[in-house]
Amino acid sequence: MTDLTELGVAAIRDGVAAGSFTAVEVATAFNANVAAAQAALNAFIVATPDKALDAAAKTDKARAANKPLGKLGGVPIGMKDLFATAGTQTTAASHILEGFIPPYESTVSQKLWDAGAGMLGKLNLDQFAMGSSNETSYFGNVVSPWRRNDGGNASLAPGGSSGGSSSAVSARLCPAATGTDTGGSIRQPAAFTGISGIKPTYGRCSRWGIVAFASSLDQAGPMARDVRDCAIMLEAMAGFDAKDSTSLDMAVPAWEAGLSPDMRGKKVGIPREYRMDGMDADVAKSWDDGIAWLKDAGAEVVDINLPHTRYALPAYYIIAPAEASSNLARYDGVRYGLRDLPEGAGLQDMYAATRAAGFGAEVKRRILIGTYVLSAGFYDAYYTQAQKVRALIARDFEQAFQQCDVILAPTAPSAAFALGDKTADPLSMYLNDVFAVPASLAGLPAMSVPAGLNREGLPLGLQIIGRPFDEQGVLNAGLAIESRAGFTAKPERWW
Amino acid sequence: MTTETAYRIHGATGEWEVVIGLEVHAQVTSASKLFSGASTKFGAEPNAQVSLIDAAMPGMLPVPNRECIRQAVRTGMAIDAQINAWSRFDRKNYFYADLPQGYQISQLYHPLVGEGAIDIVLDEKDPEGSTKRIGVERIHVEQDAGKLMHDQHPTMSYVDLNRCGVALMEIVSRPDMRSPAEAGAYVRKLRTILRYVGSCDGNMEEGSMRADVNVSVRKPGGELGTRTETKNVNSVRFVMATIEHEANRQVDVIEGGGRIVQETRLFDPDTGTTRSMRSKEDAHDYRYFPDPDLLPLVLDDAFLAECRASLPELPDAKLRRYETELGLSPYNAAVLTAEAETARWFEVLLAETAKRTGKPEADVAKQAGNWLMSELFGALNRLGKTLETSPVSPVQAAELLGLVGDGTISGSIAKQVFEKMLETGDAAGVIVEREGLKQTSDTGAIETAVDAVLAANADKVEQYRGGKEALFGFFVGQTMKAMQGKGNPQLVNQVVKAKLG
Numbered sequence: 004m005t006d007l008t009e010l011g012v013a014a015i016r017d018g019v020a021a022g023s024f025t026a027v028e029v030a031t032a033f034n035a036n037v038a039a040a041q042a043a044l045n046a047f048i049v050a051t052p053d054k055a056l057d058a059a060a061k062t063d064k065a066r067a068a069n070k071p072l073g074k075l076g077g078v079p080i081g082m083k084d085l086f087a088t089a090g091t092q093t094t095a096a097s098h099i100l101e102g103f104i105p106p107y108e109s110t111v112s113q114k115l116w117d118a119g120a121g122m123l124g125k126l127n128l129d130q131f132a133m134g135s136s137n138e139t140s141y142f143g144n145v146v147s148p149w150r151r152n153d154g155g156n157a158s159l160a161p162g163g164s165s166g167g168s169s170s171a172v173s174a175r176l177c178p179a180a181t182g183t184d185t186g187g188s189i190r191q192p193a194a195f196t197g198i199s200g201i202k203p204t205y206g207r208c209s210r211w212g213i214v215a216f217a218s219s220l221d222q223a224g225p226m227a228r229d230v231r232d233c234a235i236m237l238e239a240m241a242g243f244d245a246k247d248s249t250s251l252d253m254a255v256p257a258w259e260a261g262l263s264p265d266m267r268g269k270k271v272g273i274p275r276e277y278r279m280d281g282m283d284a285d286v287a288k289s290w291d292d293g294i295a296w297l298k299d300a301g302a303e304v305v306d307i308n309l310p311h312t313r314y315a316l317p318a319y320y321i322i323a324p325a326e327a328s329s330n331l332a333r334y335d336g337v338r339y340g341l342r343d344l345p346e347g348a349g350l351q352d353m354y355a356a357t358r359a360a361g362f363g364a365e366v367k368r369r370i371l372i373g374t375y376v377l378s379a380g381f382y383d384a385y386y387t388q389a390q391k392v393r394a395l396i397a398r399d400f401e402q403a404f405q406q407c408d409v410i411l412a413p414t415a416p417s418a419a420f421a422l423g424d425k426t427a428d429p430l431s432m433y434l435n436d437v438f439a440v441p442a443s444l445a446g447l448p449a450m451s452v453p454a455g456l457n458r459e460g461l462p463l464g465l466q467i468i469g470r471p472f473d474e475q476g477v478l479n480a481g482l483a484i485e486s487r488a489g490f491t492a493k494p495e496r497w498w
Numbered sequence: 499m500t501t502e503t504a505y506r507i508h509g510a511t512g513e514w515e516v517v518i519g520l521e522v523h524a525q526v527t528s529a530s531k532l533f534s535g536a537s538t539k540f541g542a543e544p545n546a547q548v549s550l551i552d553a554a555m556p557g558m559l560p561v562p563n564r565e566c567i568r569q570a571v572r573t574g575m576a577i578d579a580q581i582n583a584w585s586r587f588d589r590k591n592y593f594y595a596d597l598p599q600g601y602q603i604s605q606l607y608h609p610l611v612g613e614g615a616i617d618i619v620l621d622e623k624d625p626e627g628s629t630k631r632i633g634v635e636r637i638h639v640e641q642d643a644g645k646l647m648h649d650q651h652p653t654m655s656y657v658d659l660n661r662c663g664v665a666l667m668e669i670v671s672r673p674d675m676r677s678p679a680e681a682g683a684y685v686r687k688l689r690t691i692l693r694y695v696g697s698c699d700g701n702m703e704e705g706s707m708r709a710d711v712n713v714s715v716r717k718p719g720g721e722l723g724t725r726t727e728t729k730n731v732n733s734v735r736f737v738m739a740t741i742e743h744e745a746n747r748q749v750d751v752i753e754g755g756g757r758i759v760q761e762t763r764l765f766d767p768d769t770g771t772t773r774s775m776r777s778k779e780d781a782h783d784y785r786y787f788p789d790p791d792l793l794p795l796v797l798d799d800a801f802l803a804e805c806r807a808s809l810p811e812l813p814d815a816k817l818r819r820y821e822t823e824l825g826l827s828p829y830n831a832a833v834l835t836a837e838a839e840t841a842r843w844f845e846v847l848l849a850e851t852a853k854r855t856g857k858p859e860a861d862v863a864k865q866a867g868n869w870l871m872s873e874l875f876g877a878l879n880r881l882g883k884t885l886e887t888s889p890v891s892p893v894q895a896a897e898l899l900g901l902v903g904d905g906t907i908s909g910s911i912a913k914q915v916f917e918k919m920l921e922t923g924d925a926a927g928v929i930v931e932r933e934g935l936k937q938t939s940d941t942g943a944i945e946t947a948v949d950a951v952l953a954a955n956a957d958k959v960e961q962y963r964g965g966k967e968a969l970f971g972f973f974v975g976q977t978m979k980a981m982q983g984k985g986n987p988q989l990v991n992q993v994v995k996a997k998l999g
Contacts, residue, residue, distance in 0.1 A: 087557045100556065107550060109557060212557040218790035247559050248792050326790050329591050332600020333554040337657070350655075354593055377591070377785035386787060 007032040008175040012078050012232035013259075015178055019062060019077030026059035026066075026077030030121055033079045036176045037123055040148075043498030046161075046171040048084045048142045049092055050124035055079040058121025073119025074239050081171045081180035084125035085132055086112045086223075087212040091122070095214040096130045096140035099334045099341045099361025109212025110244045111181065111223045118239040123177050126167030130363045131331065132188055132216040135435045137166025138426055139365040147196055147419055148174035148494035152460030156497070159419040159461070162192025168226045169196040173494060179227035179236050183213060185220045186319050187415075187439025190451035193226055194414035194464025197453045197492060199481065200226035201233045204471050205446030206251035208237075209244030215330040217323035218249070220443050230452060230482045234258040237474065253472065261475045264483040267301030271480065272407030276312040277438060279416075285457035286413045293411050293454055293465040293484055300483035307403040307410065311395045315441040318396070320433060321376045321389035322444070327366075328373025334361060368429065397445040404470050409480045412438050414451040414464035438466060448474045452481040453490040462492065505677030507715065509749040515718040516745040517725070518681050519673035520737070521710040522688060523666045524573075524698040525642065526566045532641050532665035533560030533603065540704050544647070544658035552663040554598035559791050562587075566665035567795065569697035570610050570639045571805045573667060576695045576812055577634055579614025581802060585638075586794045591785040595657050596644035604640035604668075606786045610795065611637035616671075616691065617814060618683040625817075625832035632684050633672030642666050661705075667698065673712065673722075678738035685709060685734050690813050693838040708732045711765075713744040715752070723748070724758040728772050731765050740765045744772050816841055824848075824863035834867055839885045843892050844870055850896030855903040862903065869899060873913070877920055890919050898926035911935050911983050939986040941993065944977070947985065948993045951976045962998060970994065 007029050010018065019026045034052040041047060062077040087093045087105040094100040108116075116122070130139040137145040137160060147161040147170055161170035165182035169192035172180050182189035184202035193200030201224050208223035215221060225236030238258055244250045273294060278287070294304055336342035336357030343356035362370070376385035403410065415435055425432040442449040448471070451464035465484055469477035507514040531538055534551035551558045574581050586608040589601040614634040621627045644662035648655045669688065675681045689700040689707060699706050709732075714725035726748070728740045743765075748758050762781075763772040811819070813835050820831035834844045848866045852859045874895065878888055898915060901907045907915060907930055918929045930936055938944065951973055952959050962969040973994045978985050 087555075093556065095556070103556070105555065105557075107555070210557070211559050214556045215791075246561060248561050325787060329589050329601050329785070329787070332591060332593065333556070333598060335593065335595075335600065337595055338553055338598060339555070350595055351593075374785065377787050379783045379785075382785075382787070 008036050008178075010178060011228045012075070012179045012235050015078050016072075016074070016076060016235070019066065020072055022066070026062040026121075027056060029077055030055040030059035030079045030123075033123055033177055036174070037171075040174055040176055040498050044146045044148060044170050044174060044176075045143050046127055046145050046167040046174070046176060047081070047124040048094060048096065048127050048167070051091060051122050052124075054091070055121040055123045058116065058119065062119050073117065074235065075115060076119030078119065078178060079121045079123045080115065080236075081123050081126045081168060081177040082112055083128055083165055083168050083181045083183060085128060085183050085214045086181060087214070088112055088122065088125065091125060093125065093214070094142070095132070096128045096142055097334075097361065097363065097366065098141040099357070100214075101141070101341065103340050105212075107212060110209035110246065111213065111240045114242065115181070115236075115239050120239070126165070126171055126180055128167055129164035129188075130366050131214065131327070132164040132183055132185055132221075133327070133365050133369055134163040135187070135191055135432050136160035136420070136422065136425065137163040137170075137192075138422060139163075139363050141363055144422055145170045146422070148496075148498065149196060149419060149461055150494070150497065157421045160195065160422050160424075162195035162415075162419065164188040165192045165200075165226060169193055169198060169200075172196070172198045172226050172228060174496075174498070175493075179225055179232055181223060181240070182226045183216075183221055183223050184439075184443065185216050185222075186323060186443045187436040189224045189226055190439050190449060190464065190466055191415045191436060193451040194453075194462065194466075195419040197462030197490065197494075198226055198228055199230055199233050199450065199452045199485070200224060201237060201450035201474065201477065201481075202443070202448065203237060203241060203474050204251065204448045206249050207241045207448075207474070209242070209247040209250050211244055211246040217326040218330060219326060220323060230450075230478055230485050231259060231262060233450065233481075234262055234478050251472075256475060258475055258478055261479075262482055263479050264300055264486045266297055266480065266483050269302045269409070269476070269480070270407040271297045271302045271304050272307035272403050272410040273304060274307050274309045274312065274403070274410060274412055276309050277412045283417050285418070286416060286463060289454040289457075289463045289465060290411070290413050292488070296484050296487035297411060297480065299487060302480075302483070305407050307406055309396075309399040309403055309441065311392060311399050312441055314392045315396055315444055316433065316437050318389040318392035319436075319440040319444060320372070321385050322393065324369040324373035325377050325386055326373070328370045328377065331362075331366070331370055334358065336361075365429070393444045396441055400441070400445045400447060400468075408470070408473075409476050410468040411480070412466045412468070414438060414466040418457045418459065418461035418463055442466075442468045447471060448477045450477050450481050452484050452488070454484065454488050455490060456492055462490075504718075505679065506718070507745050507749045510753050513718060514715045514745070514749050515720075516676060516741065517673050517714045517716060517722060518675035518677075518741055519712040519725075520671045520675070520681060520684060521712070522669045522671075522685065523708050523710070524669060524692055524700070525706040526569045526639070526665035526667055527696060527698055528563060528565045528569060528665055530563055530565075531663040532563055532566050532639065534663050536663065538664050542660055544656070545660060548659040548662065552598065552659055554600070560603060560789075562792065562795065563665065566639060567610065567797075568801075568805055569665075569695075570637060570667050571797065571802065572695050572809055573669075573692065573697045574611030574614060574637050575806055575809055576691050577614035577616050579634060579637065580612035581797070582608065582610055582612055583797045583802065584608065584794055585610040587789045587792045588786045589789045592782045594643070595655065596646050596659075596662065598644070598659065598662065602641050602643065603789055603792070605638035607788070608794075609636040609638035616684060616687055618680065618687050619832075620680065620683065622683065622832075625828045630674075630680065632674045632680075635670045635672050637667050637669045640666050640668060673714075678741040681711070681741055682734050682738045685737055687813075690836060690838070694810055694812055696810075702733050705732060709737050711737055711740045711744070713741055713748070714758070715745050715748045723752075724760050726758065726761055726763050726772075728763040728765050729775065736765055736767055739770045740772060743770060747772070813841075820863075824860050824867075826863060826867055830867045830871060833871055840870075843885050846892035847896050847899070850893050851899045851903070854896055854900030857903070862899070865903070866899060869895070873916060877916070881920070889923060890916075894919065894925060901926055901930060905937060905939070905986065906930065907935055907937050908983065908987055911937065914983075935984060937986050938981060938984050939989055941989060944981070944985055944989055944993045945997075947977050947980045948973070948990070948997050951980060952997055959998065970998070973998070
């Protein structure tokens with residue numbers, strides 16, 4: 004019998020529907036993988052095998068009764084622990100929310116359960132989604148299943164903030180997972196682990212019930228092994244939600260049915276500004292490969308300019324912390340989560356003690372940055388200026404999309420780095436998102452697909468950025484690359 | 499402006515002028531809160547009206563309540579203000595236990611309502627006297643906070659989040675007021691307008707309306723002084739007391755060689771004084787920035803047109819109409835329009851009375867107005883009731899006035915009938931029937947009664963005929979008395995005159 008955990012979303016869905024195997028068999032197989040990998044990879048904060056089995060049993064029962072199965076009937080998935088799940092601890096990987104069990108279900112997770120998916124567990128992440136290596140989690144870092152081909156066994160970063168998601172999907176602990184992307188948190192970890200991930204247009208997926216990091220940037224999206232699986236997942240996750248004022252009131256297209264790797268008549272823009280001095284040679288080469296593949300798929304390739312690119316990262320590191328400093332004010336020890344009430348303490352003391360004990364160093368750093376840039380006398384110099392830059396970056400893209408349909412660029416400036424490599428230098432960590440952040444600031448759909456391995460045997464990702472609402476164009480370009488890259492590498496099981 | 503009556507503080511160094519601006523927080527009348535579906539009803543058990551959003555649970559998002567926006571827009575239209583079709587919500591960040599989000603959603607940079615104005619009458623006893631226009635700089639909408647309770651536990655404070663997230667309008671005046679009386683008139687007028695519009699119940703006791711009072715003093719016409727802001731003053735009387743105290747205190751400080759510091763103060767209703775809460779140096783840095791959870795608020799023409807169409811006749815227009823079309827005196831028109839409920843009551847009474855008597859409203863307006871202001875208000879006062887709790891409805895009252903109008907009962911009998919209506923709740927006609935109070939126009943019965951009176955008072959008849967004409971009233975009175983007040987007064991007069999003839 005085939006190893007069911009080698010199957011992706013579409014294959015599981017179709018196999019269950021066809022009766023080739025049962026949903027419970029699938030859930031059981033993934034549950035076993037989750038349990039077996041936990042000690043080594045630490046991808047999950049909480050495993051919920053019973054939830055996966057319950058959902059699977061429901062699907063099997065529906066099938067036995069000849070009832071229609073959901074779009075994700077029989078597919079067990081991992082849920083990033085930033086999504087509130089009713090009755091299951093939701094922590095954002097922070098001590099301050101340890102033990103918090105929400106009485107409500109996020110819109111996106113509810114949609115997935117409604118589509119027939121089951122939950123394997125809550126996936127680890129960078130604390131409050133702040134980080135690019137999953138090293139800021141209170142519940143310990145996640146380890147990538149990938150290793151360099153140098154014979155050493157250095158533990159590598161799975162990327163972040165959706166590092167539990169990327170590690171779990173690439174290690175076959177789940178066929179797909181949810182991620183969230185504020186400044187690259189779906190795309191960069193997908194690139195680091197040789198999987199696909201898409202951040203849709205801002206507003207496609209409801210933010211209701213997702214622990215907020217930076218509201219104007221946060222977007223949920225799927226991470227899976229291939230483009231089709233991403234399309235299936237995204238169809239289930241997206242949709243207008245009246246409970247989120249920034250939600251897009253638009254119909255969800257049939258992305259899976261619309262998939263086509265044919266790029267004839269399409270123009271692909273190559274942004275000059277992304278080709279930076281001292282660029283990693285393997286990354287540069289994979290980019291060139293991508294260009295060749297898309298040409299082969301029939302696309303015309305054009306050079307474009309995104310002149311304000313170099314201001315994107317600084318603007319992002321003003322706007323995101325500013326919003327975070329305010330969004331995280333609610334964690335005060337009064338109503339839920341951690342409360343540290345020293346003997347004889349007053350309200351202010353309780354706030355200070357609770358937040359000092361509850362937040363990790365990176366979260367504190369960003370709260371401090373955010374508080375600073377919003378404070379009287381600095382607001383215009385930082386926040387207002389950053390918003391202007393943001394508008395200019397959006398305009399850059401708008402103008403570029405008059406010349407092309409999608410943009411191709413590397414996802415990250417390098418392959419996965421070793422755990423601990425960048426923790427001492429926040430700036431070098433932040434620089435890892437340099438290619439991802441501009442699309443976030445502009446609210447554009449963007450995805451990462453595997454392009455190949457570098458000379459160390461580690462995956463590299465290519466990023467496709469599309470026009471607002473054109474997830475289909477992004478997915479199709481991704482599919483064109485996927486079908487030519489022939490990426491079949493997977494981490495060797497060492498855990 | 500009447501300079502001769504200008505309000506002045508008489509200091510040791512001469513006269514001082516007071517400059518006043520008010521920020522009134524008015525709770526928007528709406529079933530649910532500004533950004534959540536929780537109820538806004540007053541008086542519920544603590545924390546019984548708190549949604550996940552109000553409690554700022556992780557991942558919860560605000561969704562604007564259109565009704566609150568609509569009410570604020572209508573309020574703006576009622577004071578002739580500019581309505582900003584594009585406005586935006588900002589976050590005002592600070593930590594306090596009554597503020598679960600750690601920020602209040604408000605509007606700093608782009609308020610919903612811009613410049614408008616309110617006309618106040620300087621002397622309420624003299625509605626024909628001078629009026630003054632007080633500028634309103636802006637109205638914005640924002641969330642209310644919860645309430646801390648310090649008396650529930652020996653060492654801990656409790657928090658009630660029922661009010662948390664309730665919509666407030668902050669109505670910011672220009673510093674156009676110059677006396678406690680003007681400030682009082684402004685607050686009263688504003689409350690009247692809010693009640694007319696129906697956007698706030700204006701109930702200061704329940705905290706539906708409260709004012710931050712900005713006061714500074716200067717030499718008349720001189721440069722503006724430094725102001726202090728006294729927070730959360732919750733009655734008209736306290737607003738006036740705050741100004742009075744604060745102005746005098748500032749003059750004392752300045753004349754004593756001191757300097758006024760810009761600060762936030764609190765009013766103590768027990769002593770009628772204000773005390774410092776925090777100075778500018780300790781002021782919060784609120785780190786205002788646009789709320790990224792909310793899109794800019796864009797109002798389309800249809801929405802604005804609906805808001806405008808839904809506005810009732812406003813107090814100033816109503817007052818003018820009462821004077822010109824109904825012929826009421828300025829004083830009566832002012833009293834009848836001062837409260838939305840009074841005007842509403844009066845207009846039902848008027849319409850019903852006109853219908854019953856078949857006369858145009860203008861012909862019965864004076865009668866209806868006088869009756870409402872003397873008879874009804876008198877009775878309600880006596881009974882400790884208000885128009886809202888009146889035992890007699892305007893339709894019932896119209897029946898009573900109709901009976902007077904068509905001659906069924908006399909004015910004095912009407913007073914008796916009204917008393918019975920208040921006691922029993924019965925209709926006027928029923929009481930008149932039951933008690934046999936119908937006015938008699940039967941000339942025979944009147945003649946019989948007059949004859950009896952004249953016969954019994956032959957001596958007085960003599961005197962009358964001898965020239966003591968003042969006795970005429972006596973004979974009429976005696977006849978009315980003999981007929982238990984039911985004789986038609988006009989006919990009784992005629993008959994007495996004829997018999998004495």
